Amino acid sequence: MDTINNKVDGKGRVSLPSDYRAIVKELSSEIVCYRSLSLPCIEGCLEETLDKLASDIETSTDFFSETQDNLTNLIFGDAKRFAFDSTGRITLTEKLLKHAQITNEAVFVGKGRKFQIWNPENWEKEEARIRADALKNRPSLRTKEID
Amino acid sequence: MDTINNKVDGKGRVSLPSDYRAIVKELSSEIVCYRSLSLPCIEGCLEETLDKLASDIETSTDFFSETQDNLTNLIFGDAKRFAFDSTGRITLTEKLLKHAQITNEAVFVGKGRKFQIWNPENWEKEEARIRADALKNRPSLRTKEID
DNA sequence: ACAACATTTATGGTATATCATGGGATTTTG
DNA sequence: CAAAATCCCATGATATACCATAAATGTTGT
Numbered sequence: 001m002d003t004i005n006n007k008v009d010g011k012g013r014v015s016l017p018s019d020y021r022a023i024v025k026e027l028s029s030e031i032v033c034y035r036s037l038s039l040p041c042i043e044g045c046l047e048e049t050l051d052k053l054a055s056d057i058e059t060s061t062d063f064f065s066e067t068q069d070n071l072t073n074l075i076f077g078d079a080k081r082f083a084f085d086s087t088g089r090i091t092l093t094e095k096l097l098k099h100a101q102i103t104n105e106a107v108f109v110g111k112g113r114k115f116q117i118w119n120p121e122n123w124e125k126e127e128a129r130i131r132a133d134a135l136k137n138r139p140s141l142r143t144k145e146i147d
Numbered sequence: 148m149d150t151i152n153n154k155v156d157g158k159g160r161v162s163l164p165s166d167y168r169a170i171v172k173e174l175s176s177e178i179v180c181y182r183s184l185s186l187p188c189i190e191g192c193l194e195e196t197l198d199k200l201a202s203d204i205e206t207s208t209d210f211f212s213e214t215q216d217n218l219t220n221l222i223f224g225d226a227k228r229f230a231f232d233s234t235g236r237i238t239l240t241e242k243l244l245k246h247a248q249i250t251n252e253a254v255f256v257g258k259g260r261k262f263q264i265w266n267p268e269n270w271e272k273e274e275a276r277i278r279a280d281a282l283k284n285r286p287s288l289r290t291k292e293i294d
Numbered sequence: 295a296c297a298a299c300a301t302t303t304a305t306g307g308t309a310t311a312t313c314a315t316g317g318g319a320t321t322t323t324g
Numbered sequence: 325c326a327a328a329a330t331c332c333c334a335t336g337a338t339a340t341a342c343c344a345t346a347a348a349t350g351t352t353g354t
Contacts, residue, residue, distance in 0.1 A: 007315065112219050131184065135184065156306070162305075297353090299350105303346100309340105311339090313337085314336095
C-alpha cells in the first residue's frame with residue numbers, strides 16, 4: 001500500500017519503504033523485479049507471486065492462454081531477484097532504471113500483491129490518467145464500494 | 148453514528164472518536180485511509196474491506212488486464228494503514244489533509260462500513276447539499292412534511 | 295437531587311526508536 | 325590487479341511511543 005518517494009544514489013541504490021519491507025520480511029528476504037510489459041515502470045513482487053501466476057496460466061483453459069504464456073515467458077526472462085541489505089536497500093540494474101527513466105528519485109506505488117517503481121514525473125501523469133479514467137467508470141466503482 | 152468534531156494538531160494527529168475505536172478494536176488495531184475519489188474528504192475503513200475489494204477485482208479480470216492494473220493502482224497506491232496509539236490517535240499524512248483541506252479541526256462522519264473525515268466548513272456545505280438533493284428527488288416526502 | 299469521586303476521553307508536549315541516505319571499507323569478479 | 329558489486333558504519337531527519345494534564349462523562353452514597 002501507499003505511495004512513497006525515495007532517493008536513488010549513484011550506485012542505483014534505493015531504500016525499499018519500511019512498510020513494504022515489513023511485509024516482505026515475513027515471507028522472504030528478497031523480492032523479484034522486472035520491466036513492466038505495458039508501462040514505463042519497474043514491477044516488483046514476491047517470487048511466489050510469479051510462481052503462482054505461472055501455474056495459474058498452465059492450468060488455464062482460456063482461449064488466449066497461449067498469448068498469456070508468451071507474456072509470462074517475457075516476464076520470467078526479464079525478472080531478477082533483489083535481496084535487500086542490512087539497511088533495507090536494493091540496488092537496481094541499469095536495464096530497469098533505464099526502462100523506467102529513473103535517475104535520482106523513485107516513487108514506490110503499492111498494488112496489493114505487487115508494487116511499481118516510477119520516475120516521479122511519469123507517475124504524476126499516470127496517476128492523473130487513472131483517476132480520470134476511474135471517475136468516468138464511477139457507476140461500476142460505486143457497486144464495489146471504493147468511493 | 149453521529150458526526151464528531153475533533154482537533155488536529157501540528158503533527159496531523161487526531162483522536163479517532165471512541166465509538167469508532169470500540170468497533171475497530173474488536174477486529175483490528177488499525178484502519179486504512181485514502182482520498183475520496185470524488186469528494187474533498189478522507190475516507191476510512193478496515194483493511195479487510197479493501198482486501199475483499201481487491202480479490203473481487205482479481206477474480207473478475209486476468210493478471211494482465213489493464214482495468215485491473217488501474218483499479219489496484221488507484222486503491223492500493225493511495226491507501227495507507229494507520230495504527231492508533233495508546234491514546235487512540237492516528238497521525239494523518241500531508242497528502243490526505245491537503246486533499247480534504249483540513250488544518251485545525253476534522254469532522255468524522257459515519258457511513259456504515261466506512262467513515263469520512265471532513266473539513267468542518269466543507270462538511271456543513273456538503274450536508275446542506277445532500278439534504279437539498281434528497282428533497283428535490285422525493286417530492287412526495289415534501290408534501291407529507293408540509294401537511 | 296446533589297455532591298464527591300472515579301473513569302474514560304481528548305489534547306499537548308517530550309523522549310525515544312526507526313528510517314532514509316551518504317560515505318567508506320571489504321569482497322568478488324573478470 | 326583493476327573495476328564493480330556488496331556490505332557495514334555514521335548521521336540527520338522523521339515518525340512513533342510514552343507521559344502528563346485537562347475536559348467530559350459516568351457512578352456512588354447520602
